[in-house]
Amino acid sequence: MDLRLLDEAATADERDAVDSLLGTPESGWDGGTRQDSDLRYARGGHTARDRRDLLLPALHAVNDRVGWISRGALNHICRRLTVPPAEAYAVASFYAMFALHERPRRVVHLCTDIACAAAGSDGLRERLAARLGPPGTGSGDAPAAWHESPCLGMCERAPAALALQAGAPARFAVAAPATPGGLDALAEGGPGGRGADGDRPSPASDHPTTFHPGPPPGASPEPGPAAAVPDAGSPDHVLLRRIGRVDPLSLDDYRSAGGYAALREALRLGPAGVIREVTDSGLVGRGGAAFPTGRKWNATAQQPDAPHYLVCNADESEPGTFKDRVIMEGDPFSLVEAMTIAGYAIGARTGYLYIRGEYPRALLHLENAVSLARERGLLGPDVMGSGFSFDIEIRRGAGAYICGEETAIFGSIEGQRGEPRTKPPFPVEKGLFGKPTAVNNVETLVNVLPVLLMGGPAYAAVGTAGSTGPKLFCLSGAVRRPGLYELPFGATLGDLVEAAGGPHEGRSLRAVLLGGAAGTFVRPDELDIPLTFEGARAAGASLGSGVVLVLDDTADLPAILARVAAFFRDESCGQCVPCRVGTVRQEESLLRLRSGASPAAEVPLLREVGRAMRDASICGLGQTAWNAVESAIDRLGLYSADDPAAPDPAPGGTATPAPGDRAATEEAR
Structure with missing residues (x-):
């Protein structure tokens, strides 16, 4: 293959950053010094192309070292990995955190x-x-x-x-x-x-x-993860019980607090036994789609194609979401243990942990956890002396919300643009590198630990029949004690707002955005909505990943809607026309409304654009980009005075479920 490499050369700093990751080049064919033997035969073609999945880490290495990615650095990366420069540029320009022009460090x-x-x-x-x-x-x-x-x-x-x-x-x-x-x-x-x-x-x-x-700078330490949990140390906590009580950097502290007891139980039960317990527990995905975890694991484990892969989706980028960050910062070993159990159950030897690039502290804690687990024989070729081989590779995102979609994350890990793929085939059949893959987010995985320690039926007794176990809720906005709350499924929205102290003195509730930017607004008189997947659906709302943003009477709702629309416009990958064009048109219409345009002209246009995005977009981003706007118009009565199609603001209506792991997953089956 003729790569048509660029003429610019990498600086010594850029070469060192890339070579520190990829190793020293062996010949002129892969970026080293050209030797006489290089004129007689080529080396490294297929081997280099098999490392295409290191493209994103290589781009990070340069961006981290010098602050931006020059043409010379891109040229060196392409030579090392045998990637055409046009493709590498397409990947680098896809991510918001990479700079392709010089900027300050x-x-x-x-x-x-x-x-x-x-x-x-x-x-x-x-x-x-x-x-x-x-x-x-x-x-x-x-x-x-x-x-x-x-x-x-x-x-x-x-x-x-x-x-x-x-x-x-x-x-x-x-x-x-x-x-x-x-x-x-x-x-x-x-x-x-x-x-x-x-x-x-x-x-x-x-x-x-x-x-x-x-x-002076550096004098005051940032509050630790426990600061994000207002009721840290509560005896009722299951998922958050170690937050603030255990040193997140100490494997010994984690084990003394019950760590790795669940993995020992998993090894005793065997893969089929683990899947049976998870199935009996009724555990469903916590990213929003609520697909049964046991069914997903069983479908992956039964695939004859090999190898199998596990992907932990830690790329939470939904506005208002921070639950996974708190777990990764405050209890990182629990995620490593849970991924090991999941890999054991589905027959995977490698798990990929894909973490968003804006979480540097969580990344450090996870790198430390993986390294210590590997040193102690809790990861590697012989986990706990069982003969089971499993290891974890961490991949860092670079500022692309769409990569939280379960098929877009595959492209990002593989060194491609993070664009969603059409389904079928589903990930359990052909996922990462075209092999059977189970994708779960952080909260879903850490729930597996209490499932195994309590037993599936005992776990299923917590919560409701349709939504079992505990749930993490990210509460922010106009409340006295914002933070991460753990409640059993079945508590009401009002219970959660009350636990956070309610609105500030002298203020009253205007609305609650439930489910994040892809969720729905509810009114203050709807706080009796049960915080369960089935309860939210019955109320015409969406629970999503557990985002609860409380707005008081000072909130500028038109400005908030415009910001939601700008978010989806920015984060659309542009692959499909309904989303690429629809998110732009939605934002334009909302900006015109803020400027005084007539709702009678703009709201019907918004409805038409919203229906087109919902019906024809490839993935959950476009399918849910209209949810918050629609609910603000229909439930809150915003802009509806001159809208002949608007229903009376009342509970109910329709709502598209928020995308699981921020995208519709196998629930579509």
Whole structure:
């Protein structure tokens, strides 16, 4: 294959970043020094192409080292992996966190999504623009560049900002809740991150750093994961029981708190026994689609094609969602143990943990957990002396919400653009690398631990008949104690809002967005909705992944809807016309309404565009992009006064289920 490589050469820093990941090149054919023998025969073609899945890590290596990806660096990556430059450019340009033009080494990401916007991120955005110029600009001489970011997964401490500093090693810092002084420190101070050796992270109290006004940068540690759990240490917790009580960096602490008892039980039961317990438990996917986990695992295990793969979808990017982050930061060994059990059940020897790029602290904790588990024989060729072989590879996303869709995540891991695939075939038949694959999100997997420790029937007795076990809810917005709450299925929306202290004094509820940007608005008189999949469906709403955003009487609903529309427009992969065009037209119409356009003209257009996206889009992103807008019009009465097609605002109506793992999964079967 003629690669038509570029003329530009990589710098020494860029070459070192790539070669540190891929190893030293062996010949001129794969990026090394050309030798006389290279003129006689070619080496490395098929071998190099088999490593195409390392394209995304290689792009990260360069971006982390120098802050952007030059044509010379791209050329070196392409030569090392035998990837055509056009394809590598298509992949690099797909992700928002990669820069293909020179910029400062420090980049500040300010969240402007719905939870942070409601908490006042607009004023912070103006401050950054005044100090650093328009978003996305900045030369190599500027102290920092900045970007308006979708949800950073720190909604309980909104507004939030994240600073990334390129170097060896790359470093990061967080300001949450962000203040003007905190933003100044992010733009000019020295964020922490990895330990000095760049390997094992330093103690949790040392990183990442939250900069507060007054103290110098680095003086105040960021609150740990327990700060995201207002009732941390509650005896009723099952999934969160170790958060704040166990050192997330210590395998010994984890084992002393009951860790790896579930894996021992799994090895005693055997793969079929594990699947039977998970099936009997009634556990369903916690990403929104609510597909039975036992059925998915059994279907994967029975496929004759080999090898089988497990993919943990830790790319939670739904605005308002942060439950997986809290687990990965505060109890990372539980996820490693749960993935090992899942791999054992489905007959997989390799599991891929795909984590979003905006979670640097969670990444460090997981890298540490995987490394220690491997050292202790809890991962590798002989797990716990059982003869079972399983290992975990971590893949980092780079700012693409669509990669949370269960088939788009395959493309991203494989080194392709993260675009959804049509189904069938389903992932259990042909998934990652074309092989049978089970995809589960973080919360689903960690639920497997209590299933095995309690037994399937005992777990099924918790919650309701249709929604069993405990559920994590991400509560943010206008409440006194935002954070992550664990409740058994069956509690009402009102119970959850009351547990968070209700609205602030002197304020009243305006609406609740249930299920995130792909979810539905409900009114204050609908707080008796049961927080179960079947209860939400019966009320014409969607539970989604457990996002609950509370809005009080100060909320600017038209602005929130416009931000939701902008989110879907930005995050559409552009592969299918209904979503690519529909998300743009939806945003344009909502902006015209904010500017005073007549609802009589705009709302029928919105309905037509929304129906087209729902009926014809390839994946759950386009299919649910209209949900929040529709519910605001039909349930809250927004813009409906002059809309002849609008029903009376009342409970009920229709709602498309939110996408599982942020996309419709095998539930479509």
